[in-house]
Amino acid sequence: MPKQIVRVAPGSTELLQRYAAIRAELKVPGAFPAEVVEEARRVAADPVEEVTRDETHVPFLTIDPPGSMDLDQALHIERVGPNYRVRYAIACLTAFVAPGGAIDTEARRRGQTIYSPDQRNPLHPPELSEGAASLLPDQVAPAYVWDMSVDASGEGTSVEVYRALVRSRDRFDYEQVQRLIDEGTADERLVLLKEVGLLRLAREAARGGANLPMPDQVVDHLEDGSYAIHFRPPLAVEDWNAQMSLMTGMAAAELMLGAGIGILRTMPPAEQRTIDAFRHMAKALGVPWSGKQSYGEFLRSLDRDNPEHLALIYEATGLFRGAGYTPFDGEPPEQPLHAAVASTYAHVTAPLRRLVDRFGLALCAAISAGEEIPTWVREALPTLPEIMRTTDSLANAVNRACVDATEAAVLERRVGEDFDAVVVERNERRKDSALIQLIEPAVVAGATGPGEPGTQVRARLTEAEIATSTVRFTLTPPDSR
Numbered sequence: 391m392p393k394q395i396v397r398v399a400p401g402s403t404e405l406l407q408r409y410a411a412i413r414a415e416l417k418v419p420g421a422f423p424a425e426v427v428e429e430a431r432r433v434a435a436d437p438v439e440e441v442t443r444d445e446t447h448v449p450f451l452t453i454d455p456p457g458s459m460d461l462d463q464a465l466h467i468e469r470v471g472p473n474y475r476v477r478y479a480i481a482c483l484t485a486f487v488a489p490g491g492a493i494d495t496e497a498r499r500r501g502q503t504i505y506s507p508d509q510r511n512p513l514h515p516p517e518l519s520e521g522a523a524s525l526l527p528d529q530v531a532p533a534y535v536w537d538m539s540v541d542a543s544g545e546g547t548s549v550e551v552y553r554a555l556v557r558s559r560d561r562f563d564y565e566q567v568q569r570l571i572d573e574g575t576a577d578e579r580l581v582l583l584k585e586v587g588l589l590r591l592a593r594e595a596a597r598g599g600a601n602l603p604m605p606d607q608v609v610d611h612l613e614d615g616s617y618a619i620h621f622r623p624p625l626a627v628e629d630w631n632a633q634m635s636l637m638t639g640m641a642a643a644e645l646m647l648g649a650g651i652g653i654l655r656t657m658p659p660a661e662q663r664t665i666d667a668f669r670h671m672a673k674a675l676g677v678p679w680s681g682k683q684s685y686g687e688f689l690r691s692l693d694r695d696n697p698e699h700l701a702l703i704y705e706a707t708g709l710f711r712g713a714g715y716t717p718f719d720g721e722p723p724e725q726p727l728h729a730a731v732a733s734t735y736a737h738v739t740a741p742l743r744r745l746v747d748r749f750g751l752a753l754c755a756a757i758s759a760g761e762e763i764p765t766w767v768r769e770a771l772p773t774l775p776e777i778m779r780t781t782d783s784l785a786n787a788v789n790r791a792c793v794d795a796t797e798a799a800v801l802e803r804r805v806g807e808d809f810d811a812v813v814v815e816r817n818e819r820r821k822d823s824a825l826i827q828l829i830e831p832a833v834v835a836g837a838t839g840p841g842e843p844g845t846q847v848r849a850r851l852t853e854a855e856i857a858t859s860t861v862r863f864t865l866t867p868p869d870s871r
Contacts, residue, residue: 398617398799404856405617408795409508412859416787419500422515429492430515434522437485441532443554450479451560451579452525453567453631459520460503460512460742464533464558465634467582473547474540474586478638479533479556481523483514483741483748489766493518498773501781503743506792507609507617512743519742527561534738534751536638544589549641551751551758568627587630590637599732600686601629602706605694607832609796619796621832635739636731642754643734646718647726649757653717653750653771655737659729660685660709671705675844685709686732697812700827701844704814715746715778717771745781746774794859797833801854801861808866811849813841826863839865 398405413420422430450464464479487493497513504511512519525531533556539548562580570576571584594601606622639655646652665685672679672688675698679688689706692699710730715737716723728735738754741747749767756763810829817823826837826849841847849863 398619398796402617402799405795405799406508408856408859409506409792411857412788412791412795413504413506413511416784416791418504418506418511418784418788420511422496423492425492426496427515427517430486430517433486433488433493434517437522437532438488438491439485441482441485441553441555443552445477445479445533445535445554446530446557448477448556449559449579450477450525450556451562452527452558453562453564453627456563459516459524459526460510461525461558461561462740462742463635464525464556465579465583465631467579467586469578469582470539472542474582476536476538476540476586476634476637478536478538478634478739479525479554479558480536480638480739480747480751481525481742482532482534482553482751483518483523484752485532485553486518486523487514487748489764497745497748498770498777501745501777502785504781504785504788506788507611507796513745514742523742525556525558527558530555530557532556534755536641538637538641540586540589540637544586544593546637546641549645549758551645551755553755564625564627564631568625571627583627583630583634587627587633590633591629594633594636594732595687595690597732598684598686600684600689600709600730602689602703602710602730603692603694604703604707605700605827605834607793607834609793617796617799619793619800619832636735638739639735639737640731640733642736642738642750643726645754645757646736646750647722647734649763650722651719651763651768651771652736652753653715653746653774654723654726655713655728655735656716656723656725657710657713657727657729657731658725659727660711664708668702668705668709671843672702675701677702686730697846698844700812701814704825705843715775717775719768719771744778746778749774791859794835794861795856797835797861798854798856798859800831801833801851802856805851805854808848808850809863811837811847811863813837813843813845813847813865815843824865826865833861835861835863837863837865841865 448466450466452461452464462481466477468475500513503513535554537550541547608622610618726734736750738747738750753767811826813824814827815825822838824837827834848866852864853862
């Protein structure tokens with residue numbers, strides 16, 4: 391996978407204008423209304439609910455991308471004999487957001503934080519999401535603490551959820567943690583993150599969980615004001631850290647199902663005909679797939695640097711369709727599973743950035759304490775799926791359009807040039823249309839011309855227009871190369 395960074399000149403006015411136009415075209419919420427900002431400032435200084443339990447002695451740490459200020463999670467792991475105690479602190483918005491208040495009403499309109507390369511349009515006012523409610527280092531903040539016991543095999547054996555004041559001691563980014571672990575200089579908390587993370591990954595594989603190793607195409611806003619687009623190589627620590635969030639989400643789903651009320655993140659199992667078609671493509675591309683391997687195991691074996699494997703990774707998106715939010719109050723859902731997780735699962739670990747998590751956290755804390763479910767939570771559950779569905783679509787559309795615009799900015803002076811590429815997908819409706827991934831730079835774009843998925847081709851750039859986020863290629867016939 392290409393790892394070099396391709397930059398767009400600092401302060402590219404046309405590109406910045408295009409980012410702004412995308413947000414306007416897609417109606418991304420902008421500045422917060424004055425009453426929301428006023429309420430945020432007031433509750434930041436004087437929270438609406440008091441949290442009295444004190445866990446500030448626990449040396450929590452955070453791991454986030456560099457420069458992040460909206461820190462949802464803080465982690466502490468310790469060894470208990472042959473087992474582990476994992477404490478996962480999640481930002482407590484209920485201490486600041488009054489049901490039915492201005493912040494709550496605006497958050498339900500926004501649904502989630504929308505990210506663009508040059509700015510973020512947050513779910514909550516920065517006074518909270520990047521201030522009083524964020525788990526910033528050395529700041530005392532309220533949190534939902536998930537206190538989980540994990541046995542020597544990585545299996546969670548018990549969970550308690552409670553609200554407490556916490557203070558993160560250390561702030562890391564992923565590359566720092568990976569370097570410390572690789573160099574052998576990490577402290578025990580990070581060493582145990584790797585240890586428990588690997589155990590959880592093994593359990594995921596054993597239960598048939600699947601993770602799609604899609605290339606992570608990233609647009610970065612660099613310190614010098616330039617924008618960079620690249621395929622970010624995965625770090626092992628990201629998988630270990632993700633397992634802590636997954637474990638928490640699985641524990642949340644168990645609590646909800648046990649109490650007969652909740653909202654699950656669900657995904658139906660892939661249909662057999664979809665799996666059969668995927669298996670047929672693997673065979674056609676000459677990629678071995680043992681009859682004993684589940685599709686999750688097979689996906690874990692794929693290499694993003696191999697053209698045939700890369701085409702299969704894009705094809706595998708068909709196995710991961712139908713994800714949504716499923717509320718219930720009384721009888722559990724007919725289909726409660728998240729097929730990719732291979733378990734029941736709920737979103738509860740990103741409340742600063744995702745609306746549904748605030749409700750799931752308050753619900754789980756009440757269940758764990760044996761308390762009545764708050765009325766405001768119960769009443770909101772049926773409304774949350776549509777809010778999250780529409781805002782998920784918005785977030786994805788903004789991201790794709792901004793990446794496309796950045797690709798056009800990278801390539802605008804190279805129209806007419808030929809590039810090495812891999813055909814990763816054919817358009818079933820238009821047989822002359824394909825999706826290609828360039829070997830260099832980090833671009834995924836549409837193309838016309840011959841070429842089967844998994845084959846390396848030469849692609850001539852025919853169009854690169856920032857104003858419309860358009861990049862198009864023509865696949866060069868073999869006899870003209």
